[in-house]
Amino acid sequence: MTIVLFLLPAIVLFALLVLAPIALATYSSVFKWNGFGLFPTNFIGLDNFTRLLGDEIFLGDLSRGLVLIVFSVLIQLPLALAIALLLNQRMRGRAVYRLIFFMPYVLSEVITAVLFTMILSPERGLANELLGLIGLEELESTFLSEPSTVMYSLFIVMTWKYFGFHMILYLAGRQSIPNELLEAAQIDGATTWKVFRHVTLPLMGPTIRITIFLSVIGTIQLFDMVYVLTGGGPVHASETMGVTMYEFGFKRFQVGYASAISVVMFLLSLVFAIGYQRFVMRRDTEGAITNMRGKR
Amino acid sequence: MSLHARDKPAIQVIRPIALHTVVIVIGIFILLPILYGVLGGFKNNQQLSTNPIGLPSPWVPSNYTDVLGSGDFWLQVWNSSFIALATAFITVGVSALAAFVFARFAFRGREFLFTVFAAGLMFPFAVAILPLFILLRFFGILNNPLGVILPQAAFGLSLTIIILRQFFRSIPGEIEEAAILDGCTPFGFFWRILLPMAKPALATVSVLAIVGSWNNFFLPLVVFNDPGLWTLPVGVQQFQGQYSTDTAKVLAYVVLAMVPALAFYAVAERQLIGGLTTGSVKG
Numbered sequence: 233m234t235i236v237l238f239l240l241p242a243i244v245l246f247a248l249l250v251l252a253p254i255a256l257a258t259y260s261s262v263f264k265w266n267g268f269g270l271f272p273t274n275f276i277g278l279d280n281f282t283r284l285l286g287d288e289i290f291l292g293d294l295s296r297g298l299v300l301i302v303f304s305v306l307i308q309l310p311l312a313l314a315i316a317l318l319l320n321q322r323m324r325g326r327a328v329y330r331l332i333f334f335m336p337y338v339l340s341e342v343i344t345a346v347l348f349t350m351i352l353s354p355e356r357g358l359a360n361e362l363l364g365l366i367g368l369e370e371l372e373s374t375f376l377s378e379p380s381t382v383m384y385s386l387f388i389v390m391t392w393k394y395f396g397f398h399m400i401l402y403l404a405g406r407q408s409i410p411n412e413l414l415e416a417a418q419i420d421g422a423t424t425w426k427v428f429r430h431v432t433l434p435l436m437g438p439t440i441r442i443t444i445f446l447s448v449i450g451t452i453q454l455f456d457m458v459y460v461l462t463g464g465g466p467v468h469a470s471e472t473m474g475v476t477m478y479e480f481g482f483k484r485f486q487v488g489y490a491s492a493i494s495v496v497m498f499l500l501s502l503v504f505a506i507g508y509q510r511f512v513m514r515r516d517t518e519g520a521i522t523n524m525r526g527k528r
Numbered sequence: 529m530s531l532h533a534r535d536k537p538a539i540q541v542i543r544p545i546a547l548h549t550v551v552i553v554i555g556i557f558i559l560l561p562i563l564y565g566v567l568g569g570f571k572n573n574q575q576l577s578t579n580p581i582g583l584p585s586p587w588v589p590s591n592y593t594d595v596l597g598s599g600d601f602w603l604q605v606w607n608s609s610f611i612a613l614a615t616a617f618i619t620v621g622v623s624a625l626a627a628f629v630f631a632r633f634a635f636r637g638r639e640f641l642f643t644v645f646a647a648g649l650m651f652p653f654a655v656a657i658l659p660l661f662i663l664l665r666f667f668g669i670l671n672n673p674l675g676v677i678l679p680q681a682a683f684g685l686s687l688t689i690i691i692l693r694q695f696f697r698s699i700p701g702e703i704e705e706a707a708i709l710d711g712c713t714p715f716g717f718f719w720r721i722l723l724p725m726a727k728p729a730l731a732t733v734s735v736l737a738i739v740g741s742w743n744n745f746f747l748p749l750v751v752f753n754d755p756g757l758w759t760l761p762v763g764v765q766q767f768q769g770q771y772s773t774d775t776a777k778v779l780a781y782v783v784l785a786m787v788p789a790l791a792f793y794a795v796a797e798r799q800l801i802g803g804l805t806t807g808s809v810k811g
Contacts, residue, residue: 332559338792
């Protein structure tokens with residue numbers, strides 16, 4: 233009795249507002265529908281999905297997402313790791329640096345994006361001004377309104393906002409490694425690089441795998457920042473699946489088609505999450521993203 | 529010996545300098561955009577184009593005072609706060625009840641049900657936004673704070689239940705036995721003993737829920753048409769659209785919109801970082 237009563241609110245909330253929407257999106261994705269009423273009626277089978285496969289914007293979304301993931305894993309995460317290891321040393325003002333580096337994470341993506349729209353603006357922007365100041369005029373650019381630079385600009389803004397988050401995770405990961413292990417390796421004659429390569433890095437494996445996981449899932453659903461920073465433009469050069477879905481679902485009332493995009497986003501997350509858990513994170517602790525650490 | 533004594537200080541001086549240089553450069557990269565915003569808000573637009581980097585001269589406080597004097601800004605602060613607190617309250621309340629059952633009772637299908645909740649972690653919010661909009665319209669709670677609060681709470685359940693269950697499990701069974709012997713009902717044990725003991729964990733998950741809600745943009749964007757309900761992120765974005773040529777004023781608005789989040793970060797840093805790092809580390 234207690235069991236049912238205690239679980240009921242959670243089950244109702246979860247079923248109605250998490251499971252039902254995903255079911256509804258799946259259902260609507262096989263209809264042509266302008267979104268009026270609760271259920272669609274014009275069944276068209278998998279047409280929305282075949283249309284997606286031929287839609288250059290959507291295919292572009294996929295490759296742009298892949299680019300952002302590659303950039304994150306090859307640049308943003310190693311940077312965060314390096315800084316975490318630096319900050320792990322005994323140094324004055326360490327707590328202050330940590331506080332500052334993590335700060336952008338608590339600002340919303342919208343605030344970040346609006347701020348950077350100004351900074352990257354060609355006229356009054358800070359970025360061009362600074363580049364001029366340090367003698368790099370040739371790098372001056374219109375950043376966000378130029379298809380060839382917009383993705384780099386977006387990535388820099390993402391890095392500004394998120395590297396501190398990854399750094400914090402790495403710091404926690406590093407601190408869970410007993411210093412005795414590293415000292416033992418040093419005493420055995422290992423160089424700094426070897427200690428890093430053969431002791432620190434493997435022991436931080438679980439943390440690194442989780443940050444990669446979070447980066448990928450975050451990129452699949454990236455919306456706020458792009459929508460405010462560029463609206464997906466210029467000419468779709470920075471568009472993400474979330475923005476495309478929003479355009480079709482809320483602006484053009486092609487709800488069936490937009491639902492098909494939602495379903496693809498869902499499947500990508502699901503397949504990635506399951507595959508990653510199964511093959512990459514399998515040796516790490518169960519439910520590792522969320523385990524409460526000991527007796528905090 | 530004397531060689532050694534001279535060597536050591538040299539290393540001790542150079543290393544920290546190199547270290548500090550690197551972190552200071554990164555610190556500038558982080559702080560400069562914010563400083564640009566703060567100073568930019570004190571300039572007029574003409575100053576911003578002729579002098580984007582330097583200090584304002586003269587200092588123009590009117591951008592800030594205009595925003596602070598407008599009812600819109602304060603209304604958005606209130607809306608954001610109300611929605612964040614309500615979201616945290618519902619998320620944590622509902623999750624605590626469920627986590628209690630998952631942690632301390634044995635029943636058929638418990639692990640299956642728990643897995644269903646845990647799988648919610650893999651559902652990106654953006655996936656559900658369109659069907660959520662349709663459902664909320666059907667229930668008639670578009671343009672109603674509940675239309676944002678309830679879905680946020682629902683999507684917060686997974687993480688909160690997982691964290692709280694873990695914590696509830698770590699409380700020894702002897703305490704429960706003693707309470708039952710003293711005549712406590714299961715609810716009495718939950719309410720009078722477990723919850724007070726779980727305060728640190730409850731604080732952590734509440735902070736996560738508040739920050740998540742405070743920064744949410746996509747859901748309030750599609751649910752609220754009525755400007756009277758806008759939260760800060762929606763307000764900032766709309767303000768930028770409306771005053772796109774008045775850069776200085778937009779900067780002032782953005783900077784003021786940052787203040788509550790940064791203040792909250794200053795107060796709740798430990799819970800926030802603790803919550804985010806729990807378990808991202810093995811063990």
